[in-house]
Amino acid sequence: MVDVPTPPASPEETNGASEPRQQTIALVDDDRNILTTVSIGLQAEGFATRVYADGETALKALLENPPDLAIFDIKMPRMDGLHLLKALREKSSLPVIFLTSKDEEPDEALGLAMGADDYITKPFSQRLLVARIRAILRRSDLPRSTAETTETANVPEPVVRGRLRLDPARHQVTWNDEPVSLTVTEFLILEAMAVRPGVVKSRNQLMDAAYNEDIYVDDRTIDSHIKRLRRKFRAVDPEFSAIDTLYGAGYSFTDG
Structure with a gap:
């Protein structure tokens, strides 16, 4: 896993008050600049992040300690994003967003057919990425939320x-x-x-x-x-x- 700087905790995070569970996003990309920039941006939005520079390393970590959502680049050494998704889908339904370049449209369609939840085309804005992440997390949290209220009439x-x-x-x-x-x-x-x-x-x-x-x-x-x-x-x-x-x-x- 690649080390990425973590912003210092804000006063609100250190005052001892009870906070909601922090959601974790895994980033898989061989471009260290993207890993660093996106990770710091997501941390600023309240997410915890884990970053990986290749698919093989990421696959083992995603299965052993699943995050709430993962973001895959397509073009990577050792194991690209498509092969990573295929291997992941054999054992997990973890929500996945693909990062694709404009010249990778066939790969993008294949990724969706293989079970990706969404895709974003590079270059992308941090605001769009955060909006897509939160939309998918809201959907993935719904089964968990309803399961926690199985004794209520709203189930x-x-x-x-x-x-x-x-x-x-x-x-x-x-x-x-x-x-x-x-x-x-x-x-x-x-x-x-x-x-x-x-x-x-x-x-x-x-x-x-x-x-x-x-x-x-x-x-x-x-x-x-x-x-x-x-x-x-x-x-x-x-x-x-x-x-x-x-x-x-x-x-x-x-x-x-």
């Missing part, structure tokens, strides 16, 4: 549609009683369709369900997530066909 009931069972409180999905591991973004997109089976949801509606209102993503992002959902369900049931495409309109879930 959402599981959604059962044919062979699908989707439990928002536990972030669990099964098909034919077989577990299906989804990222937070995939879970929210599926939930938006499953709560109203047969109703076509436009890409914009699915974006609204899965992303914060101040975050813009294009159509390709939603299409990539849908492809990933179908692939995951077909891994447990090759005949899965419950997600329908209405070309020019959007997607719907039908009781399987």
Whole structure:
């Protein structure tokens, strides 16, 4: 792991008052300038950071001591961001944001298809990066928050549609009683369709369900997530066909 300077604690951080749990962001990039600049910026926003200069080192650390979210560069030595994501997804649904260059659009689409939650194109603003991080963390914290209130009346009931069972409180999905591991973004997109089976949801509606209102993503992002959902369900049931495409309109879930 690369050492990055840590800003001194503010008076509010040292007065002994109880503080919310500090969320941790892992940065994986072979460019030390980016690691240092982004890490210091995130620390200034209240995040703890861990930084890694290559994918192989990062993979071991991410699995042994998972952060709340990870940010991967694509082009790196030893193990690039795509291979790192592929290896990570075999064992973890950790939220991941890709950093991509404008000439890496095919890699960007592939990353989304492999299970990345979002991507940001270089050069990027710190403000945009922080907004994307917070949007994803809000979504990923929702299952944890609802699970902590399982004895209250506000806990959402599981959604059962044919062979699908989707439990928002536990972030669990099964098909034919077989577990299906989804990222937070995939879970929210599926939930938006499953709560109203047969109703076509436009890409914009699915974006609204899965992303914060101040975050813009294009159509390709939603299409990539849908492809990933179908692939995951077909891994447990090759005949899965419950997600329908209405070309020019959007997607719907039908009781399987």
